[in-house]
Amino acid sequence: MINPDTACIYPSNRFSIAPMLDWTDRHCRYFHRVMSKNTLLYSEMVTTGAILYGKGDYLQKDAAEHPVCLQLGGSAPVDLATSALAGKERGFDEINLNVGCPSDRVQNGRFGACLMSEGELVGDAIKAMKDATGLPVSVKTRIGIDDLDSYAFLCDFVGKVAEKGCDTFVVHARKAWLSGLSPKQNRDVPPLDYERVYQLKKDFPQLTIAINGGIKTLDECETHLQYLDGVMLGREIYTNPYLLSSVDQRLFAGNEKILTRFEVLEKMYPYIEQQLSNGAYFKHVARHMLGLFQGLPGARAWRRHLSENGHLPGAGIEVMEKAAAFVVEG
Incomplete structure (x- = not known):
């Protein structure tokens, strides 16, 4: 659907491909779009510093990529708003704030998963980006960090951010350990808790809640979609990209011919x-x-x-x- 005010596409979060550093670049996104018209594609995470002060072009994309979401890394609302506006001007359809990456480099820059402990700041950042762009703005997060891993903590974070206008959350169903585990280990070691994400949707029925983490098949996607609004796959799509060829028919009720x-x-x-x-x-x-x-x-x-x-x-x-x-x- 086209937003007449921005000429952008309102993306559906029903099925999306996770933003992955060094993977989901513009060439990867074009390749994925050939196989699925409806999948929401994501950029790699781009820091506000790279957009505001970097010498490279971090917002390159092809018109064929729509719908496509720009994932930003940062914590300063003004910088995020300026970066989001740059993304809008380059044709991105949605902005996503990274509140899930656990790497040391990300923490040192005060963004990523460590922001789960600063729900008010995340909410202010969301509001600033929405006010600046008029685009959908979502958050990708974990179910907790370190010892802040209770369900009450997760609800408190989501509630604070939602109050400032965020209506879409993509939840990686693992908590993140900010020290002691590498980013790779944080994708596998903390146990998955899908039920916690299901409960989140029950308690916040007005929000769009999508799930991420450990999902490998479209059958699993269909199961999650019985409880949630969307599913995000990452590494499985990169390893077996042809899985995308059936997404439009299976998950979007499309009738387009599946390409060989x-x-x-x-x-x-x-x-x-x-x-x-x-x-x-x-x-x-x-x-x-x-x-x-x-x-x-x-x-x-x-x-x-x-x-x-x-x-x-x-x-x-x-x-x-x-x-x-x-x-x-x-």
Whole structure:
């Protein structure tokens, strides 16, 4: 649906792909969009400092990516509002605040999961971003941090942020340990608690609540959607991206034809050629496509050929075509 005031798309959080640093860049998002028209895509987390003071362009995107959400990292409401407005001007459809990342670098910058202990500040940041942009603004969070892991703590945080105008929360159903565990361990070691997220929806029925963490199949997604408004997948999509091809039919009641893997590949060729002509490196696009043929005969040879040849000078479509010749699609 189009918002006439902003000419942006109101995204649905029913199914989304998690923002992942060094993964969900513009090439990855374009590839994913080829397979699903309805999935909400996310940028990598971009810090306010990078947008306000960095020399690179951290907001690059293709028009085909819609609907797409910009995830911001930061805690100063003014900086977040300015960064969110920059995202709106570049065509992002939603802004998301990271209140879930547990890394030391993020904590030192006073953003990410440590902000769960500052619900009032998060609420002020949400209000500032909404006032500046008029876009939907959501929060991605955990169910708790360190010893602040009671259900009452989670409800208090959500309540404070919701009071300031946030109506959408994406909840990673694990708490985060801010010391003692690496970011990788924080994705696996703290136990999942889906029931706590279900209860959150019961207690805040007016809010849009989506769940993230440990979800691997569309069957699991359908189960979660019996209790919640949305599901977010991360690493599973990156490992097995073709899972996306069935999302529109399974989760959005779409009737579009499901593309075969080779049809997906062919639809990527014009984009790759365009990017190469603009100075991009073949390997920067191809790396996101390594899992396209996951589970098929020849998939390993496909990955190996792309990995061994995709970085060579002058690598282009012919490398991908030769790699695809190893695959037998059933």
